[in-house]
Amino acid sequence: MISFQNVSKKFSSSITALEDINLEIKNGEFVFVVGPSGAGKSTLLRLLTREYLPNSGKILLDDVDITKIKPQDIPEYRRKIGFVFQDNKLLDDKTVFENVALALQVRNTPEAEIHKEVERTLKLFEIWDRRNLFPRQLSGGEAQRVAIARAIIGKPKVLIADEPTGNLDPQTSWSVLQLLNEINSWGTTVVMATHNKEIVDMQKRRVIAIKNGKVTKDKTEGKYEFH
Amino acid sequence: MNLFNTVKKNIRRTPYQALAASMVMFLTFLTLSGFLLLAICSQQILRYYESKPQAIAFFKDGTTDQDVNAIEGALNQTGKVTKLKFVSKDDALQIYRERNKNNPMLLELVTANILPASLEISTQTPEDLKPVAEIVKKEPVVEEVVFPEDVVSSLVSATRLIRVVGSAVVGFLITFSTLIIVMVVGFKIRIKRSEIEIMKLLGASTWFIRIPYITEGVVYALIGAFLGWITSFAVLWYFEPVLRNNLGEAAGQFFALSPVLLLGLLGVEVVVAILVGGVGAFVAVRRYLRI
Numbered sequence: 001m002i003s004f005q006n007v008s009k010k011f012s013s014s015i016t017a018l019e020d021i022n023l024e025i026k027n028g029e030f031v032f033v034v035g036p037s038g039a040g041k042s043t044l045l046r047l048l049t050r051e052y053l054p055n056s057g058k059i060l061l062d063d064v065d066i067t068k069i070k071p072q073d074i075p076e077y078r079r080k081i082g083f084v085f086q087d088n089k090l091l092d093d094k095t096v097f098e099n100v101a102l103a104l105q106v107r108n109t110p111e112a113e114i115h116k117e118v119e120r121t122l123k124l125f126e127i128w129d130r131r132n133l134f135p136r137q138l139s140g141g142e143a144q145r146v147a148i149a150r151a152i153i154g155k156p157k158v159l160i161a162d163e164p165t166g167n168l169d170p171q172t173s174w175s176v177l178q179l180l181n182e183i184n185s186w187g188t189t190v191v192m193a194t195h196n197k198e199i200v201d202m203q204k205r206r207v208i209a210i211k212n213g214k215v216t217k218d219k220t221e222g223k224y225e226f227h
Numbered sequence: 228m229n230l231f232n233t234v235k236k237n238i239r240r241t242p243y244q245a246l247a248a249s250m251v252m253f254l255t256f257l258t259l260s261g262f263l264l265l266a267i268c269s270q271q272i273l274r275y276y277e278s279k280p281q282a283i284a285f286f287k288d289g290t291t292d293q294d295v296n297a298i299e300g301a302l303n304q305t306g307k308v309t310k311l312k313f314v315s316k317d318d319a320l321q322i323y324r325e326r327n328k329n330n331p332m333l334l335e336l337v338t339a340n341i342l343p344a345s346l347e348i349s350t351q352t353p354e355d356l357k358p359v360a361e362i363v364k365k366e367p368v369v370e371e372v373v374f375p376e377d378v379v380s381s382l383v384s385a386t387r388l389i390r391v392v393g394s395a396v397v398g399f400l401i402t403f404s405t406l407i408i409v410m411v412v413g414f415k416i417r418i419k420r421s422e423i424e425i426m427k428l429l430g431a432s433t434w435f436i437r438i439p440y441i442t443e444g445v446v447y448a449l450i451g452a453f454l455g456w457i458t459s460f461a462v463l464w465y466f467e468p469v470l471r472n473n474l475g476e477a478a479g480q481f482f483a484l485s486p487v488l489l490l491g492l493l494g495v496e497v498v499v500a501i502l503v504g505g506v507g508a509f510v511a512v513r514r515y516l517r518i
Contacts, residue, residue: 049428072433079430089425093240106431111229154430 001026002048002158002189007057009043009213017043019213021057025191027157030184032200033193034224035210041193044210045160048191049081050074061158079107082151082159082188086166088143090135090150096122097131100150107154117153125149125179141172145179152183159183161192165199173199197224233439234446241415245447248411252451252503253458255400256496260459262393263492269386281350282360282374285343290368295346298366302348305362307355312347319345343370353383401503404451408444408507409514416440416515423516437512444508448500456493 002025009018018040025031033041046052047059050066058065061080069077083089090099097118104114122128125145135143144164151159161180165173177199184190194200200207200223207222208215217225238245286295295313302308314322319342327333348363350356360372416423426436 051428075427075430075432075435077430078428083428089421089428091422091425093236102426103429106426106429106435108435150429 001060001062002191003058003060004044004047005058005060007047007054007059009040009047009052009054016213018047018054018210021215023208023215023218025189027189028184028187030181030190030203030205031192032203032205032207032222032224033191033210034195034200034207035216037195039210040213041210042162043213045162045191045193048158048160049083050077075106079154080157082154082156084144084147084151084159084161084164086163088135088147090143090146092135095132095134096127096138096146099135099146100153103150103153121149121153139172140168141175144168144172144176148176148179148183152188156188158189158191161190161194163194164192165194165196170198177203200224230439230442234442237415237439237443238446244411244414248407248447249450249454251404251407252448252500253454254451255397255404255503256448256452256455256500257458258400258455259397259496259499260455260492261462262389262397263495264459264463265389266386266393267488267492269382269389273382273386281353281356282348282363282372284346284348284360284363284366284372285370286345286368287370288343290344294366294368295344298346298363298369301362302359305355305359307350307359308348309351310347310349314345314347316340316342316344319343353380401499404448405503405507405510408447408504409511411447412440412444412508412511413515415443416511437509437516440512440516441505441508444511445501445504448504448507449497452496452500453493456496460489 002023004021004023007018007021008016010016021044033044035041043052047054048061048066050069053067057067059067061077066077091102094102100118100121101114104117109117118131119128122131125148127142127145127149130138130142130146135146138146148161148164151161159180164180165176168176173196180190180192181203204221206220207217207224209217209222209225284298299311299313302311316339320337320339323337323342324334346363348359350359356374360374363369364372423436
């Protein structure tokens with residue numbers, strides 16, 4: 001379970017990104033985080049990835065306060081989380097295969113096992129035939145599939161997606177969402193920040209709305225609204 | 228991850244930087260090899276001169292064994308002499324023949340009568356040579372005393388100078404090379420910042436990210452060390468005839484370097500390379516790679 005307890009994050013005395021956030025996300029949930037630009041969605045996700053530390057409050061993942069994790073233990077913590085970004089953040093000089101393999105290499109997985117797992121995942125995501133291509137040779141949807149494959153190959157407990165459909169056309173967005181739904185059906189918790197009203201409204205999932213650094217709405221089977 | 232494949236790829240991706248770094252390293256290690264070789268050889272040449280009869284007293288004709296024994300006794304009493312060797316006229320002729328065996332003209336002209344008997348005197352240190360020579364000169368049966376006073380004292384000074392100048396130059400170049408490694412590795416870290424960020428988010432440990440950069444720095448230094456080592460010996464061998472002509476017998480010391488010594492020298496350079504490359508790259512990752 002993910003738990004935000006009285007979490008506040010300030011970047012300076014005049015810029016408050018998040019203020020007194022209290023949230024609980026159960027294991028296996030699929031949650032949309034919505035809100036206007038600058039509302040604090042990305043900051044919320046970055047606190048979860050331990051890129052930022054809150055000024056106050058606790059963030060728990062399975063009862064472990066991640067704000068207390070020592071710097072040397074952060075890599076181990078991050079291996080429990082998968083990330084997908086709007087710009088996919090694939091490494092340009094690595095092939096599809098190498099990009100996905102990297103997630104296992106950082107875990108010091110043996111090479112033979114890496115090969116087997118990458119092959120299995122790429123086939124599952126229907127991009128095995130693209131394995132030797134570089135990111136610039138892929139379409140937006142394919143690149144995002146690779147990014148998702150990289151995020152989940154290490155079997156994370158939580159998948160964090162920061163506007164993963166932001167750069168995609170509606171049809172490709174839906175295929176990406178289908179993939180995220182499938183990953184969620186395996187038991188992975190999915191937290192997705194998005195501006196895509198159509199997707200949020202159609203999915204009928206829990207929606208957490210953030211505005212001016214505060215949670216304004218938190219509804220199961222919610223809609224894309226934050227006023 | 229195959230570390231060496233990663234390093235190879237990093238080097239291939241920025242070939243000019245890799246070349247520049249390796250060339251600076253080459254220059255440093257060529258200088259290091261040069262000075263180490265000079266220091267070793269000058270030390271060996273010095274030893275060669277010190278181990279050779281440093282002073283030779285030539286006797287007048289008619290010198291008896293008793294005269295020679297008396298001089299030997301007097302010299303032994305000084306405590307400065309390590310070895311004394313009497314060379315009779317016949318011995319001198321044999322030595323002369325051996326040295327000039329390729330020149331029959333010279334052999335025909337000389338007989339044992341022309342050559343003087345002599346006493347070769349080795350001393351504890353080169354500084355003992357002068358007082359010992361003074362004692363022998365006073366003997367009436369001694370015609371002349373010769374000793375390579377200038378050669379030894381010049382060699383002692385030259386060896387000292389080589390050590391001091393070599394240490395200063397090599398120290399400067401090692402510092403310069405380390406800074407070059409810091410710059411090259413630092414630059415690479417800067418251009419790969421986003422890749423490093425992604426690796427961090429994927430859960431890469433600090434050392435997983437650092438090791439390829441540190442290895443890269445060490446590889447540059449090792450390339451430089453190996454090339455510097457090879458080149459210095461190539462230059463030494465190329466100039467062998469010139470050195471032999473100018474240094475005579477002593478030049479043999481340059482070419483009497485054993486394979487063990489050569490490998491030892493390579494070993495020293497490899498250790499220095501690992502230190503220079505490793506320390507430079509480590510400073511760069513500490514400075515530019517905030518993890």
